Amino acid sequence: MAHYSFTFPPMGGGLYLVLCVLVAIWAANRGRSGLRWFLIGLVISPLLAGIFVWVLKNLDRSIMDGEISDGTHVRCPECREFILKEAKKCKHCGSQVLPPFPNHKNE
Ligand SMILES: [Zn+2]
Secondary structure, three states, X not given: OOOOOOOOOOOOHHXXXXXXXXXXXXXXXXXXXXXXXXXXXXXXXXXXXXXXHHHHHHHHHHHHHHHHHHHHEEEOOOXXXXXXXXXXXXXXXXXXXXXXXXXXXXX
């Protein structure tokens, strides 16, 4: 009759692990280390780890949309990865890249 007293705590046992795995999968989908985030979730809490992944994801997106795309970076014409504007060679695919404004300077 009283079998279920310790088998279903809200944040214990299986559910905790499942949440850690979900955070790890989510982090891996964001290009991060799934294993690392799984361990972080285990050590602190999967909910906190999930919040961190979410915040980091937003940081990444703001970098992709802002800083990198129109600031100091351009897209490689060959592989479409972001590379430094001054780069002569793409670090991703190794192809030669000609800067759009060679030696352009504002006095
Ligand atoms: Zn490239």
